[in-house]
Amino acid sequence: ALSGDVTTAARLQESCFTMWNKYGIEPEQFDYITMDAPSDPKWQRYFLNPEIMESAYYLYRYTKDPRYVQMGKVFFEGLKRYCRTEAGYAELKSVVTKEKVDRMESYFLAETLKYLYLLFAPPKALDFSNTIFNTEAHPIRRTW
Secondary structure (H helix, E strand, O other), X not given: OXXXXXXXXXXXXXXXXXXXXXXXXXXXXXXXXXXXXXXXXXXXXXXXXXXXXXXXXHHHHHHOOOHHHHHHHHXXXXXXXXXXXXXXXXXXXXXXXXXXXXXXXXXXXXXXXXXXXXXXXXXXXXXHHHEEEOOOOOEEEOOO
């Protein structure tokens, strides 16, 4: 969407949403021919990555299509259902078995949850037209 090709961005997001819905959470890799996560367990992991939430946020702010907010709700419900622990959230060793790994990288709080928050927040919570994000999702006011 940032490059101006919103149609392609929307199609890619729909593709990722299909992958998410297959397991209720997204595997590190997905075979679109078989419509399954690879049999190699190292590619069945979920690292609490922010990209699918980030894309939903940008697409919603660009298009105002409520479909992306609905996607965000599905993402958040999956996180709560499969990754929530007593002390926070945990990565998954496998999206197939939903076995947790005792690890939560800082980017989960800094990016994943921030993009979900911004997706659900009213537009006035952050001036989208005058803000850019660095690679860790820290908002920077655009002055140029």
